[in-house]
Amino acid sequence: MTVTASSSLSPLRILVLSQHFHHCRTFLLRALGGDTKEHVIRACDSDKIVEACREFQPHVLVPTMCRVDAATMDAALPSLKLIHQFGVGLEGVDMVAAKERGVKVCNVPAHTVDDSMVAPPGSVVNGTTTSNGEPPSLRGFNPHYVAPNFSAGGNSVAVAELTLLHMLSLSRDYHNAQLAVRRGDLGTPIGVSLAGKCAVVVGCYGALGREIVKRLWAMGMYVVGVGRRTQEELASEHSVDAVKRGESHWSWEEFRSMLWRYETTENLHSVLPIARFLVLTAVLTPTTRNLISTRELALLPQGAFVVNVARGGILDSAAVAEAVQSGHLGGVGTDVYEKEPVEATHPFLNLPADKISLTPHTGGVSDLGYAGIASGMAENLRRLRAGEELANRKV
Template sequence: MVITASDAWIRAPRIYVENARGRDPAYEVTAEAVLGSLRSLCAPAELTCRFSDERDLPAFRRADILIAGRLDTALIASEARELKLIQCTSAGVEAYAPFDWLPPTLTLTNASGVHAAKVGEFGLMACLMLHEGVPEIASSQRRHAWNRRLRGVAAGRRVLIHGVGALGGAVAERLHGAGFRVTGVRRSGKPHAAIERMTTPAQFHDELPLADIIVLACPLTPETRGLVGARELAALPKGSGLLNIARAGVIDHAALTSSLDSGHLSGAILDVFEQEPLPAGSPLWDVPNLMVFPHVSADAPDGYVDRCLAILADNLARAKAGQPLHNTVDPQLGY
């Protein structure tokens, strides 16, 4: 999509905000928040805020900009003929692939990066827990078993991060600061200041035998679905740990369960699941040395919406100046 400074929608956009009823209030985008974020840039010609179960369809049809956490792609394709820009307030957009509903005149941007500070802290905490054997200690506690194992310091332990984007990069920075030795896997192979050695997905299997801990922070795409299965877990050193802050689909959970049951993997921490909340009857609750986190690694109770709207404000300023937008989703890559 080519945007020029002469476009009237940048100076006085018609904005439609769609919230999902029942979500945590931290994710609700209000008219006040939108106006506050854009005050120095433009005066919206129209601003409509609705929940998805009470849409204002005429306003939706007139909108130049859509702000939403969940996208109704069929509705967008059939009704949103004036849209130029969608600001999705979620970082993951794999649920909307394939992107055949997205015309070349419409740009989709996501919330990648808004989670970085929180997920960096969580990643450091989780890797320290895996190093210290906390998942095993928690399992022993449930069995009323005193299972004393001494651990050395974390400095020098080897962590492999698959997916060095905003989230993986934030984790790498925290781990590097704590003395971990970090290897990264990213499609571009571009270096990162906190990563000792960067590789590409083609070298992923070569790196597995060298990792004490593996961190999954990649987007879910056809290439990463089922990324870690029995073969990959077997390639990890005995006693290694695993953290998934990516998407549930990157791991074969049956293979993960088997590896934990056998003791080959010493512990795992999962923060993402195919169905959330994780059903009470899921066998994952009772897998030994597995810790279940209720998808809290990246989100904070305050400031989330403001950071999402800051992306929109920055992009409108960039559009006004005729510059490329940030956080654009590549339909071919899926993120």
Template sequence: MSDDPLQVLAAGDHFVQPGLIARALHHELPEQDVSVRELTLGWPLDPFGPVAEVREACGTEDEVIAALAGGAEVLVTQMAPVTERVLDFAAERLRLVVVCRGGPVNVNLDAAKSRDIPVCYTPGRNAAATAEFTVGLLLAALRRIPQSHDLLARQGSWKGSAYYTYEHSGLELEDLPIGLVGYGAVGSRVARVLCAFGAQVMVYDPYVRGEIHGLRVTSLDELLTKSTAITLHARLTPETRGLLGARELALLPPGAVIVNAARGPLLDEAALCDALESGHLSAAALDTYEQEPLPPDSRLHDLADRVVLTPHLGGASRAVAEKAATTAAEEVGRWARGEPLAHSLT
């Protein structure tokens, strides 16, 4: 490395703020002169979406190009569109791209690879937050917490006491048979928490070996037939899209509850609404959906007494933003010291 300051563009947003990235970089490289230019993109106040050939980006190519014009060697971002046009402009100086999220879907990886620019990401940054949120959704659905709050706080009604009748009272986690579909970074944390509550935890994940928290079952059908509540933690792949449809939901015992804070398309929403309307399922709690934002005409809106709906907030914690900035800075530190990168895709 030269004696000149390391030039970094921290293209943050209102969640992973550029100041968090800058502080993490200075902490990671205390002996090196690091010059950080900060750019604040609009997310989440402005929605993300496709920009040129990349998806799930926020901001414009022009504003990223303008920010890179100072000659940045490193770009650290969460949502900036790192397109072929952006990379073509910056390729003479740019040597590393680090994305503060679980996958660099806002980066044209082929274009980066063709220019010998490594692209890194920050896996696991939101695993704890999503696991905690999942357990919160499960408790909310089992004990009708949002519905009771709405009755008292918004309607001024004490009629939530109806939930104290035997027929309408909720379920406890203790001794409850709960099936987890997937046992990765999030699912394994959920399993540990639910075991601490005393739940009867069962896990279906054909890709995981070794010891787990709970009882391993060998088929999804077996898990569904034995579980009073189901939480989803699988990755979205062509094989898992629509993993739980009408046939699978029918295998659940009457009155079962489903929680999905993983990926919306894992669950057939039409089949879910049918099962809720028929009474076969007693409740569902969702943080992710087949289409986001959730359309105004979604049938889920008409099932407010049986569903808990949140707008994809499972990873919305301050710790997630801080972890993302720290993990990104660690990758920059490895690159600056000439060490192997830990999370590189190119």
């Protein structure tokens, strides 16, 4: 039963705990239709966060990359009702403390895109209002074009696109290509094509992994998927019949057709020797921390590229830097780091510029990614005010 929103939650007070990720506030305000009073602090210092919580008394905390511990929650009580991540990661939230204090915790899963869903008339796509469920700029160009509906939230498409940026930047030696232009050179440097190469994707059947696999397969790569669960388990839970019954939104049978090979994480070492590209998309857990370290890197072929768009802790940065410096690895691309913002002493920052492709945790930071996340989060905030059950609740 729907409960009428309490006047104490109107306006809803939201506190974003970061001076970084500036655009999340803009997109969230837009998704909320302006029906909120929001306060954004400018520093991630723990003392300032606690101080801001005491002064502002938020109903909702948005962690971004900051830690939300018991002291932070206590400073926001009794007003605090919900900790809601603008995205997926909740590793910085003390779940036990939240449960003890009766504070709900939610996130926005990295949903994939359902290409069968058409944007309804009147939707705004790339800043243009549609009339027939398609952007006017594409009318007549492709009569079969379907404008995807991204209202479900998530940022997997945006992160998958950034993954390709890192792979191509490294494989086509983008840094030296830029220098060649400035020197007036032509036809240099020579790059490595993705087509025909093997890419091992660790964490392949999650929302992000599936989006990456689709793109690598489309580019003619031999894709090896690696995940925790067996093929039998995945085939049972994500069967065609399960999709028809609405119990799953993706089919293992269809997804498996894009994989050259599939192995469980236990057999990761068996596929590393054939990986020209190693792509990491797995969730950070005690089991996956430093999943790729000295031993795993040594199993990769000479000149292999490593790309991490998961979490910094999955990759042993010092070991990777050493492998790049020795010439064993062709390069490393990453959007995530063990400690963020990145410290000046991070080993990747001392590597040659043509051996690295670094971005500041911007995988999901695109118009599409942020619009999807903001839409999903705004819906949960509406539910909070209405006293309805929250989606994607973890505590």
